[in-house]
Amino acid sequence: EIVLTQSPGTLSLSPGERATLSCRASQSVSSSYLAWYQQKPGQAPRLLIYGASSRATGIPDRFSGSGSGTDFTLTISRLEPEDFAVYYCQQYGSSQPFGQGTKVEIK
């Protein structure tokens, strides 16, 4: 079974800065079935990226995803105040595990 490991656990940045989040899989993710979600306190998760690099409907273009195989990255080009949240990656193949999450907090 695939295990997803996200790093760092916490990212402390200022608005306007660039955020780079990593998701590493214990084995290759088939057909780039890799998604990223954003979750704010008290809210349900929101789909940001699917297929490793495709933005979901309504997601601003400051969010981008890249990677293949076992290494994937979510990049937020310029952090807006509403982007401070927890981010999860998920493999949605035969099993559908999530990573443990990366918290992006205001520095």
Add this chain to the structure above:
Amino acid sequence: EVQLLESGGGLVQPGGSLRLSCAASGFTFSSYAMSWVRQAPGKGLEWVSAISGSGGSTYYADSVKGRFTISRDNSKNTLYLQMNSLRAEDTAVYYCAKGQNDYGDYVTPLDYWGQGTLVTVSS
């Protein structure tokens, strides 16, 4: 507008049972796979189970296999999760979520989520 409304959560004793429901609207329910994802208090997301659009195929995380049963009633646009032999570690907010792809396969990201229902397993 897609809406997912979970219900059925509550306090249950260890070893007990509970059935969660998720009422869906705003889309052709039978065309989409659906999933249950849970989140223990202060913890991350854990995928629990998924079901194809027709209901003919079901999938479970190892942590709940043999104890939980996912099902759906496409005539009522409702998803269910029957939870038996509940343990303290099953305590979590349970979210239902809709698959993005409209061919009913469960290999799909989750594009809409309900607000969740809290299940607490405690004596």
